[in-house]
Amino acid sequence: MNHLIPQLGRSAMMHLQNGNLSAAEKSLLKILTIDQNEINALRLYGFVLTQKNDFTGAINTFQKILRLNANDPEPLFNLGKAYFDIGDFKKSIQSYKNFLTMAFPRFCRQLILSTMNQGGSYEANQIHS
Numbered sequence: 001m002n003h004l005i006p007q008l009g010r011s012a013m014m015h016l017q018n019g020n021l022s023a024a025e026k027s028l029l030k031i032l033t034i035d036q037n038e039i040n041a042l043r044l045y046g047f048v049l050t051q052k053n054d055f056t057g058a059i060n061t062f063q064k065i066l067r068l069n070a071n072d073p074e075p076l077f078n079l080g081k082a083y084f085d086i087g088d089f090k091k092s093i094q095s096y097k098n099f100l101t102m103a104f105p106r107f108c109r110q111l112i113l114s115t116m117n118q119g120g121s122y123e124a125n126q127i128h129s
Contacts, residue, residue: 005038008034021052037068043074046062046078059086
């Protein structure tokens with residue numbers, strides 16, 4: 001790992017805490033120039049893009065994180081929010097369902113079984129798929 005990445009990461013966090021999105025974005029872009037697949041920088045960069053209402057950029061960033069680490073539920077939650085913010089409710093709901101299924105698999109299995117035992121709805125049964 002390049003020795004500048006931790007320093008730039010701390011700088012980005014400091015700027016975010018101070019509400020300076022532009023400075024945070026610059027620090028994150030420097031990190032991503034060094035390592036385009038740096039997961040923590042991508043997470044923060046997606047957050048910054050969301051805060052700047054660049055939902056297309058945020059969606060692309062969260063999808064990239066999922067390609068790099070398909071077992072990480074956090075980008076699914078963030079995708080759900082970004083899709084909601086652009087009005088794509090179908091993709092938002094699907095992203096949130098995928099998040100819940102991945103983040104809380106035991107709870108979702110119990111919910112699905114409970115719903116199915118009660119004759120559940122189509123939507124509830126789709127959580128499992």
